[in-house]
Amino acid sequence: MRHFWQHLKPPFFVLAPMADVTDVVFRHFVLRYSRPEVVYTEFMATKALLARTIPASLRQALSFSESERPIVAQVFGAEPAEMFASAQLIRRLGFDGMDINMGCPDRRVERHGAGAALIRDPSRAQALIQAAKAGLDGLPLSVKTRIGYHSMETAAWIGAVLAAQPDVLVLHGRTRQELSAVPAHWDEIALAARLAHDAGVLCVGNGDIHSREQGEDYARRFGVDGVMIGRGVFGNPWVFAPHADRSEAEKLQALADLITQFSGFWQTTKNDQSLKKHFKAYVAGFPSSPALCGRLLASRSAGEAIDTLAAYFHHQGWPFPEPVYRPTPEPLIHATHA
Ligand SMILES: Cc1cc2nc3c(=O)[nH]c(=O)nc-3n(C[C@H](O)[C@H](O)[C@H](O)COP(=O)(O)O)c2cc1C
Structure with a gap:
């Protein structure tokens, strides 16, 4: 077969x-x-x-x-x-x-x-x-x-x-x-x-x-x-599609989305500090990245990281659509020995 x-x-x-x-x-x-x-x-x-x-x-x-x-x-x-x-x-x-x-x-x-x-x-x-x-x-x-x-x-x-x-x-x-x-x-x-x-x-x-x-x-x-x-x-969830280059705002919005989905799903069952390995990749290559990356890395929770991104968007004069948690479309198969 x-x-x-x-x-x-x-x-x-x-x-x-x-x-x-x-x-x-x-x-x-x-x-x-x-x-x-x-x-x-x-x-x-x-x-x-x-x-x-x-x-x-x-x-x-x-x-x-x-x-x-x-x-x-x-x-x-x-x-x-x-x-x-x-x-x-x-x-x-x-x-x-x-x-x-x-x-x-x-x-x-x-x-x-x-x-x-x-x-x-x-x-x-x-x-x-x-x-x-x-x-x-x-x-x-x-x-x-x-x-x-x-x-x-x-x-x-x-x-x-x-x-x-x-x-x-x-x-x-x-x-x-x-x-x-x-x-x-x-x-x-x-x-x-x-x-x-x-x-x-x-x-x-x-x-x-x-x-x-x-x-x-x-x-x-x-x-x-x-x-x-x-x-x-890392920093590029569009990588599997053609022409994956994106603007700074699009990348930072994707990062806010990732943080939101992670914390919405895992809540307190997974340490949100593991998100930090993504921060640098999303902010890299833009003039303000060292300062923004520093602020993101200093955040103590997913909520604080989102606030940091919102403040950055505000400072740049960009709209910041509040990221929404979207539960996965179908019920998850939670694997057990059953
Ligand atoms: C953070 C991280 C975790 C990884 N964990 C695994 C793993 O669990 N199993 C595995 O086979 N390879 C693992 N790898 C290796 C990758 O699957 C891949 O082989 C390697 O990064 C080279 O591919 P790349 O140049 O596209 O990153 C890991 C790599 C990274 C960066």
Whole structure:
């Protein structure tokens, strides 16, 4: 049976998984401004997914709604039995696909043999892919990884991943060692895309894409089926649409909207200080940005940040439409073990 990835018209666009960013509110926010063909959740530990009681933070990460489909749940783990059981759970909860993270450089993840540590343990990586496929029972599996650990070893590492036959390879064009400090190696992504296609696997390229036009150009030049965008969505929720450049007022209005949706939905259940990572991206590039950014960062609550933006609009002589909280269009599926 064909899975959803095979129905997407290339080049398709994907919102990257980003911990503490791409929760249900952020995904809805982005989807209202421009529409990637696929969205990913934040990553979730297989161990935590299988715990007797799911912690609140994990339930938040699992929340999604119908209008986001197709949505892929990303997990990390190092034990095939836990991967199998997590895949069964992800399937039961109604996600459209699952992804195994094999690229995260966080020491807390690597310490358990998961994330990027799997690049140094290809046979375990293959066992995890096989276990996930068995648990998913036909639901598509993607693997998101990098081009090597200490050095580029694209052909050998990607060859090992492909031998276990995931449905989709998502490749961030940097090694574990490079973190995000150097430009992504798209030539290596092109090599991996050729290997993937020879193995009958779709390939999504990831790294340093900042517009739809650039993504379409890179997909053509480097032969990938789709393009994943992560940091390019910071300060630019229009990134998946053509001609995404916007004025300062439009950007600041979008920021006010993001703050409003976040605080309206999560209320006190999530710390609104996590919004601060967005402030700089929305104000960057305009003459008054350092001062405005300073004032926004000093705000002690979402309400104070909105007041700061309102005062700035007033000072500029721009109208400031009061942002409205729009609850998500359909009832959320709040994932539980039930
Ligand atoms: C704040 C942040 C959180 C991230 N969290 C995850 C994650 O949970 N899972 C994952 O596979 N990658 C994660 N990444 C990596 C991105 O998905 C992506 O691979 C990387 O940022 C390179 O793409 P970009 O240049 O489009 O940002 C994260 C990146 C950022 C900036």
